[in-house]
Amino acid sequence: MDEQVLRASLLAPMLDASSGVALYRQLYEEMRQAILAGSLPAGVKLPSTRTLAQTLGVSRATVVLAFDQLLAEGYIYGKVGSGTYVERVLPDELLRLQDRRKGGQQTGEILPPAQPLSERGKMIAASTVAPLQKWEQVVQHQAFRHGIPALHEFPFKLWSQLAAKRWKHIQPSDFGYSDPAGYRPLRQEIARYLQVARGVRCTEEQIIIMAGSQQALHLAAQLLIDPGDDVWIEDPCYMGARGALVSSGAQLVPVPIDDEGLAVTQGIAISPRARMAYVTPSHQFPIGTVMSLSRRLALLRWADQAGSWILEDDYDSEYRYAGHPLASLQGLDQAGRVIYIGTFSKVLFPALRLGYLVSPPELIDAFRAARSAADRHAHMLDQMVTTDFMAQEHFARHVRRMRSLYEERQLILLEAARQQLGDNVCIKSATAGMNVLAHLPARLRDTEVAQQAAQNGVAVTPISKYYIQHPPLNGLLLGYAAYNQQEIQQGMQNLARTLQ
Known part of the structure; x- marks a missing residue:
């Protein structure tokens, strides 16, 4: 040429x-x-x-x-x-795509649109873990976002000292692949903690370290559910659980919540042979109900007779302000049907992305394999530092301090609501958790109030968003754990202006 x-x-x-x-x-x-x-x-x-x-x-x-x-x-x-x-045979698929398009234009043929997602991929893409919001809004320190711990009160200096000490003594072998179940010393600490604080009956072998509770929910659903299987789910329910179950192909069976928790008899009437039930028995999310002992025993009896599994999500049981934390559902289980899930996101900090699952003995190998297939194992240094934080009693002290702080902040919120909102909103004190439920009068819709509040600098979540089927409550979820007295009072003033 x-x-x-x-x-x-x-x-x-x-x-x-x-x-x-x-x-x-x-x-x-x-x-x-x-x-x-x-x-x-x-x-x-x-x-x-x-x-x-x-x-x-x-x-x-x-x-x-x-x-x-x-x-x-x-x-x-x-x-x-x-x-x-x-080159006569090019590496780029672009050339073949161009040829296809040219061919279609020349012959008048309309090429069918591509189907980029599998059927399971469509279910995953359609699932929702949390109310949709822009991440630049999420990071703003704006009352009353729920589920966020008091990050300003976390002992990050101590945490960094523990991390530096680990880095100083880390071994070359620690940089290789490790046990997919997690760092054994951490699993030992978690097992000891759960036995004492939550009444969980387990050994370290049953502990599988996860990248937060969301991964535990996802892997449990993938392992135990086939597309089309019925799964009981609380109504209202945690969106992360709904997303994990829907993405596995589960057919959700919404079961209502009353003053005693999950209405087991209604679940049996609707779907007696459901494959699984998802529950938050110690502190139902988002309403806050505690499942009664009779309901717990009825749920366990059903699971045993039906050969079904129970996912127990124990997301914030450390923060109970009336008496000691309630014993877990798993501790009552005699048939090995409960899969217990916990997380460090609420008690330490969400960015840590460490949680754990307590597997029934017969599923240990399956969960280890699933964990390995997902992402091999959790970050080793984070596991080591968390181990030291627990073994040196910093964890227990931090939980006690946060429990006292959160109880105080809830009282501040309730008093601010009494002064600012008057009779417009009914907020009852909560015996546990990091948020309270504000009931709105019938003339107001929670979704509209939430939208208006956002314009006034207040982040509240409409409770109706968490319902699937049953008539929703009309209220707002108010988180208080992450906010000091000034922020709570300012947020309540803005909310009062919204309601006016």
Whole structure:
């Protein structure tokens, strides 16, 4: 091919030395696009690097670098003693796509739209873990977001000291792949803690370290549910659980919540052979009900007789202000039907992304395999530091301090609501957790109030968003754990202005 023709058809516009992009990169891009577009046909011989450099007015090194890149990516090839040619079979799928489109245009054929997602992929994409919101809004310190601990009160200096000490004594072997079930010393600490604080009956072998409770929910659903299986779920319910179950193909069976928790008899009447039940018995999310002992025993009896599984999500049981934390449902289980899930997101900090699952003995190997298939194992250093934090009693002290702080902040919120809201809103004190439920009068809709509140600088969540089927309560979820007295009072003033 004549180099002047190459210059006119291939490299116009000319290379721009002032563009900030290296000349060899510009030349590479021009030639690559020409090859894909067919301007340089397959099999055509290219000018020598010396000739092309003289024609373009650049150094030969520039052309050589461009040719080397094209050669490495499979766009051109060289023949010893003959020259350099455009590859006949190109690596890019782009060329085949262009040919298909051209063929469709020439024949008048309308090519069917691509289906990028599998059926399971569609279910995953359609699932929702939390109310949709922009992340730049989430990070703002704005009352009354729920589920956020008092991050300003966390002992980060101590945490960094523990991390630095670990880094100082870390071994080369710690940088390799590790047990998918997690760091054994951490599993030992968790097992001891759960036995004493939550009445969970387990050994360290049953503990599987997860990337937060959401991964535990997801893996449990993937392992134990086939598409179309009925699964009981609390109504209202935690969106993360709903998302994990829907993405596994489960057929959700909404079971109402009353003053004693999940209405087990109604669940049996609707779907007696459901494959699984998801519950938050110690502190129902989002209403806050505690499941009564009779309901717990009825649920366990049903699971045993039906051969079904129970997912017990114990997300914030550490924060109970009346008496000791309630014993877990798993501790009452005699048949091995309960899968217990816990997290450090509420008691330490969400960015840690560490949670755990207590597997029934017969499922240990399956959960270990599932954990390995998901992402091999959790971050080793984070597990080590968390182990030290627990083993040196910092964890227990931090929980006690936060329990006292959160109880105080709830009282501040209730008093601020009494002063600012008057009779417009009914807020009852909560015996546990990090949020309270504000009941609105019938003339107001919680979704509209939440939208208006956002414009006034208040982040509240409408409780109706958590319902699937049953008539929803009309109220707002108010988180208080992350906010000091001034922030709570200012937030309540803004909420009062919204209601007016």
